[in-house]
Amino acid sequence: MAIIFSGFTAYLFYVSSFASYVYALVVLGFSSLLSEAGRTGFLKQHFSQQQFLIIRCVENITVALPFIVGLIIYQEWLLALGILIISAALSYTSIERNLNIVIPTPFYKYPFEFTIGFRKNYPVIILAGFLMVMAVLYDNANLGLFAVALVLLVCMMFYMQSEPVYLVWIHALSPPQFLLNKVSLALLYATLLCLPFATVILIFFMSHAGYLAMIFLLGILYLATAVLGKYAFFPAPMNVPQGLLMAFSFSFPPMLLFLLPYFYRRSVRQLKPVLQ
């Protein structure tokens, strides 16, 4: 993880002079995830107010710490200090919850992974949009392609959480139909989410259309793998060996040729007792 993070940092600071702001947005996104109502409610029930605030503060600063170190290495002292203060401050409040806002989503018609995932990860999508604007302003096609990859990566994250058996049982579908339904919906919604980004690349960086197609194709293959991976060990969540297999496939994409059918067969087997 440390190597991936260092590589991501080096790449980001290499391709954009706005990398430090990207960092700040990512930290805010993570802090927003940690202040999710369910988990803060659980913490409040089990700890005193003082303990709750300390736990949340430690959580936020722990998440922000690698980013702060990255900013210090790149001599962004003020921003590093700013992120530290904001992270600590955010542990005391959740803007979204306090205002009782329901984040609008284009994925409301067929809930639930994209509906929930979009609402939980919208700061990262905004960040991708910001990167795309920067890519156009500074004529940096690589940054634009990175934004597309980031969106597809976020879509994969939507499928990391396993649902209770009941929410699978309710479907009047056989396991292959259920999986086909899930995968096709994921691909459709991911395509919709990527469409504005892809359009910008095709307008401003037409010469990079080939790279865009390659990133998109790989992205949807990884997304399909993530969907099938979610059910491969159902009802248990994704385990460590499975996570390692997925992680390894990122550095060696041909692994997908093995992973996709393997996860599919396992998913059908795991879903059979629930759906039939």
Next chain:
Amino acid sequence: MMHIEHLSKSYGAHIVLRDISLDFEKGKVYGIVGENGSGKTTLFKCIIGIEPFHGHIRSDYADLKDHIGYLPTDPYFFSKITGREYLRLLANARGVVENDVDTKNIFDLPLDQYASNYSTGMKKKLAMTAILIQQNDIYILDEPYNGVDIHSNMIITEIIDRLRNLQKTIIISSHIFSTLKETCDQIHVLDQGQITRSVGVQN
């Protein structure tokens, strides 16, 4: 309509349900009453097919599971999903096209708020509304009256009566006998995993 024959369930050496045989007919309301831990929820999970068991369940339907609406004791809701989206999720799952959920909002729930922020009673009412929208033939309601206010209790009783008139089969559980007396045609007492008594209430 649905027949349970010699159903037994155990977790390792611990036997939860012993040799249960029950018949459920169309247009009837059945109660399963038993103290906490008597095996009511496990029996329901076996019937709907999410718990493996020994024995047989026979019915008129080849795909029984797809005709059952199940109300869990403690319905689970993900954060960041609204009441409206939850109803849509359950309708979609059964292939029911439902474009106007507002007219089906019998409990006047705030459908555009996150369901995870609802109170316990509101969550139960939302889950109940969802299985009604699915238009099932068999309704299995695990402790439907628990955590729900008196007015909603009356609405639930009225819904059950209407479902009975529509020739649906309804199975309700409770740990209090008197709760089911008003509603059920027959009540089975479940004690330590066994049906110890069956009472035909309205006969």
